[in-house]
Amino acid sequence: MNSFENLGLSRPILEAITELGFKTPTAIQEKAIPVLLEGRSDFVGLAQTGTGKTAAFGLPLLQLIEPDENIPQALILSPTRELGIQISEDLKTFSKNILNLNVVNVYGGASIDDQIRKIKRGAHAVVATPGRLLDLIRRKAINLSKVEYVILDEADEMLNMGFKEDIDAILSSTSDDKLTWLFSATMSAEVRRISKNYMTDPIEVTVGMANTTNTNIEHQYYLMNNRDRYNVLKRIVDFYPDIYGIVFCRTRKETQEVAELLMKDGYNADALHGDLSQVQRDRVMRSFKSKSLQMLVATDVAARGIDVDDLTHVLHYNLPDELEYYTHRSGRTARAGRKGISIALVTPRDERRVRDLSRRLKMDFEQVRIPGGAEVCERQVLNFMHRVIDVNVEEEAIGQFLPVIHEELKDLDRDELVKRMVSLEFNRFWDYYKDAQDLNMRSTTQKRVRQNEGAVSTEDRLFINIGRKDGVDVPGLLTLIHKQCGVRGKNVGRVDLKGVFSFFDVDKAFTEEIIKGFAGAEVGGRAIRIEVSGDRPESSDSDRGGRSRGGDRSRGGYSGGGRSRGGHSGGDRSRFRKDDSRDRRKKSDGGRTFDRRRRD
Structure with a gap:
């Protein structure tokens, strides 16, 4: 088994990542770090979302930077504010034991004057979104002529978002002697163009097959009528009481609407999209990472900076239009070797798109029956019982109240007590689901999925x-x-x-x-x-x-x-x-x- 000690990293960096719990490098880290530490070649790294690409380029980059030279030596381009913030936070954590090494993050939606002041005070590494960086270049507030390393993180997403011209302008303002490291989950034609135009004989490392998804992800789809889309979402959330996931929507408007409906119906949910201010986005992300929120409803762009290792589910409220978006969406779960479930809400007319995704990504989608009301109630009751079994009992604190409690319950035998206790949780779901409709739709390739195979249609x-x-x-x-x-x-x-x-x-x-x-x-x-x-x-x-x-x-x-x-x-x-x-x-x-x- 390989370890970080064998990759050539310095002692200060090893101590920092050991404190973080890093033990064994991921496949992309194991292959990329030794090559990048040599600091001699352009590099293309292709790996699935959630495989540790930030550490793959961040650890060797920090070791190559000279803290004594108080000028921007490294530039990391990120497609979104959230991802940029995450990268800069990781770099600061990785470099905590390296004296006087400064990382500055610049992005839109925050005070550009504050960011200029931080750059002037000294920035060894700059993490930037393309738009804000171009503003700084036009104001002559940053000098990139001495930058030795340019990292394009999530390059495919930056190009999908229309940053092609911005990237061209930024790269043309840097030195011809720089090294360019490109990291991406997919190798699209535009990503290939960037590598050809701005890189010289790059070393290319691919972990897994290009344009594929994490094999630890279970891909499912629910076939339903479009009018039932929100109801199906609610039913899935109720069927998985411990769900901790992201609901992906296509537009900002839809994202806000779905989040508001979930909140109205009593779920711990909130929205993340481009219409929010930076303060609002930061608040939502803090709540989600601390698990104060159970469900985050997000657009594809806004979710790119989400780095949470223990998401259980990704739900596609609508299938994305691009293959790459599905790869990035589903890659939010099953990170760091964990398992995860990616669920798509699909109408019969969209089944062909599921088959197309399956073929192009070389993976299987399982059609899963939308659970019925009784199944949801059973799941919720069992979850309640597990919570009862696992609850931490404060013996001393509750002991003083036990005589009064026993007196109140003295007329109830064991079975009656259990029924009444369980009914506290069961009744609210049963009242809601006892007359629930079957929301499953007929497949274009098979007969309508039924509650039971022998069920008679009404x-x-x-x-x-x-x-x-x-x-x-x-x-x-x-x-x-x-x-x-x-x-x-x-x-x-x-x-x-x-x-x-x-x-x-x-x-x-x-x-x-x-x-x-x-x-x-x-x-x-x-x-x-x-x-x-x-x-x-x-x-x-x-x-x-x-x-x-x-x-x-x-x-x-x-x-x-x-x-x-x-x-x-x-x-x-x-x-x-x-x-x-x-x-x-x-x-x-x-x-x-x-x-x-x-x-x-």
């Missing part, structure tokens, strides 16, 4: 011979059903809208009512035909528009949460109207017709 699949080409959308179809049959949208399930026909699920109790309600109806002069379909085809993107059939109510005692924002309330109600003349002509046989009309 819904019928109905065929109707109108679709998009008739000018109908999902809200309009739901409005039509309600107008004709009195059946509300909440009783209509998944809608699959096609060109000239559609399918929709409905509770069996309303099937006959709907068929009778449409008897004799017409659209555009064509008789409406509606019948129970023997074929239950796969869902399409139209299922996004339907209204939830109840969904999850808020947790016991909590309000709101999880309400569908899709709904059918905004449908074009003017598209289907009774034509009085045709109604009069068909009054004898009870016929009805609907005339589709364009809106002006």
Whole structure:
């Protein structure tokens, strides 16, 4: 087994990392540190997120810096403020036993005047975000001409975020004699371009396969209707009572909305995104790292600086658009050799993207059934019992109260006492989940996942011979059903809208009512035909528009949460109207017709 002592690190650095609990180097550290300590070559290091890349470049860099030369000798570029802060904190910790070595962190959102003063007082290593560093260069507040080492950390992410021109400008302002070290989780075409344009015969080290994810991560996906997305998230969080994770959203707006819904429903959660001030971001990160927060809802960019070793889960509220983003997201968990779970919330139309990720990342995704209400209640009760068993009993402190307690409980036998104690935790979840709907959706490759294989469906699949080409959308179809049959949208399930026909699920109790309600109806002069379909085809993107059939109510005692924002309330109600003349002509046989009309 290798050790840090065998890598050539100095005694002050070894003592500092020993205090941190570093014992055995990771694969990237073992391969990179000896090469970088020689200080002779450009270097490209490819390794998965969470494999210790900061120490891989930070430890040799600190040993190569000359503390007596009070000028910037090393520049570390980071894509985000959070990652820059994390890197600078790590470097300061690693160098605690090296006298007079100063690390300065510069980033947007903080006082540039304070940062300039710190640089002027002396900075041996500067950790910077590209935008703020360019501001300093334009103000002539920093001189990079003597920089000997430039490190591009998370290079793929900087390029994904549009920093290509900034990086070009920064690198062109440094000495041609510098060494460039590039670290990345993936080797994209742009990362390769940087290495070719600004590096000379770099030594390239790859740990694992490029563009792959950590093998300690279990990749799962839950197949659900888009309208149930938030309810599924809540159910997952309840099913894992000890979850400590990050929920990734695509946009800042969605991030804030999901975080607010979670907080409203009683979860220890908060948001992290670019619209927050630096003070707010720092507060959220402190709370999350101290585990005052159980769930952090974040954008891809904001989460890049999160360095927490014991995250249990990463949840993808929506799948990211880029392969690299999935790699970085999932890499937040299973760090430092631990296990972790990456869960994606997926609609049927997104299953092909899951298969594409699986193929390109050379890993397996497991489709997992969304737990039912009874399963969640069982998990919560067992978790409560584990807490009872593991609780630390203050014998002396509680002893004085035991006589009074025994007196109060004297009429309860053991079984009754257990039932009442467990009910304190059980009741609030049971009240919430006893009527919970099955949120699982039918796969595009297999039959609908059911609570039990032999379960009998409570819904019928109905065929109707109108679709998009008739000018109908999902809200309009739901409005039509309600107008004709009195059946509300909440009783209509998944809608699959096609060109000239559609399918929709409905509770069996309303099937006959709907068929009778449409008897004799017409659209555009064509008789409406509606019948129970023997074929239950796969869902399409139209299922996004339907209204939830109840969904999850808020947790016991909590309000709101999880309400569908899709709904059918905004449908074009003017598209289907009774034509009085045709109604009069068909009054004898009870016929009805609907005339589709364009809106002006």
